[in-house]
Amino acid sequence: MRDPSPLLASRPSRRYLNPSHKPAWYAARQKTITRAQKRVERRLWPIFGLAFAFDRRIDLDAAFGRSAVDRSALVLEIGCGSGEALCSLAASHPDADFVGVDWFRGGLAAAMQGLDEAGAAANARLVRADAATLLRDGLEARRALDEVLVFFPDPWRGSEGRRIVRPEVVQSLSPLMQDGGRLHLATDVEGYADEARAVLASCCDAEARWEEVACDCCLPRPSTKYERDGIAAGRGVNDVCWRFVRGSVVRGCGD
Template sequence: MPESAPIDPPRFRDRPVSFVRRSGRMSDGQERAWAELAPRYLLEVERDVAATSVRPGAAIEPAEVYGRRAPLVVEIGSGQGHAIVHAAQSRPDTDFLAVEVFRAGLARTMLDADRAGVGNLRLVEANAPEVLEHLLPAASAAELWVFFPDPWHKKKHTKRRLVAPEFPPIAARVLRDGGVLRLATDWEDYARQMRDVMADAVDFDPAFDGEWAPRHEGRVMTAFERKGLRVGREIRDLTYRRRERT
């Protein structure tokens, strides 16, 4: 008898992801939101090796998703969606994409978007680097937001931080020429790491003077940010502009 074909060994992601996906239970309201609102707001994604992965080659066409051509703002780690729902409601001439891995947060975002009558917002349940590498076309975003990413403050976990040397090239890929990358954190050492990483990023120029950028006026003050301020952590913003492609 012919030998059986060899079994391919399991494949894993090349680097640690910037999150640990916990299976927290959603409330009844969130479950209903997922069932009723996901068809309107949630993008279907072709998966690769994991539940939150994106298959290479599975790019979307934003004009088809939103039914128009408009500037696109992408928020990485949208959490409960407070910032992006407020922004989408305030800027109806702009399209917004929320990237998050936690279903309860996505469900809350859909509930709030529905209550606000927001139609220019879509959500994707996926690992952010894979969204930037595979799901979004090159030069498709006008702005990319990373507000209060998990700081992974224990030294043994800092390798999981999103804004690391691997991040600027994939951020540059998705941003159009002149597009804006906005970063914010309430952890000083992570803010300094972000600044060091971006100082070495050949595709970006700082869009601020001095040590830190002014607070982004379009970022609504969330309970998370207020909590950080209440316990004495300073909020630090950084803003960068994507250089023209040569």
């Protein structure tokens, strides 16, 4: 067992419970949390939670007690919700480290419980934050992320500017990516995959680019409720993967 991280709070921090920087979109989201979820937070946040503060970036190597040489991959799931995919991946890849970020407190409580049941205390952590803000200001992870997962992101119908795959978010993500790191988007929202393709193409320049690759370059995506709901409602699911490449060298999937 690795040493527990000094970054883990002994209880949900005040910033977790009442963050001063709420994303604008949160006003319309669930604000209540049940007693059972609060009990889960009290028990499991000290194990899985990483405190996000604006004056200190989260050091993921310190959080996991191991660095890139000792792990097979560092994976970030944006909008992990109740953690269905995160729990499955963390349990089946103990050699890799997984971080889930979401703002939805009830979802994070379910994710903590799932990770606990999956025995993922050593290789999974959760952050409560607006993912766009976390990527911009919150991570000490320069060139460290091997894979970023965006599974069934909110469509924000009628408000595309709030979609998570947008130029300013990708610009914040790029410096955090390992050369050859992957981004995996899965969506059942019509047009989202093509819009994301356009966004990633717009974020390429002479220094670095996002290349679309086959999805077997990425971790296999576990099925989640959102996929099942989409299929049950007759919607198609689109998986799109990109590889982040610095410089101009063209490589194969396993390179």
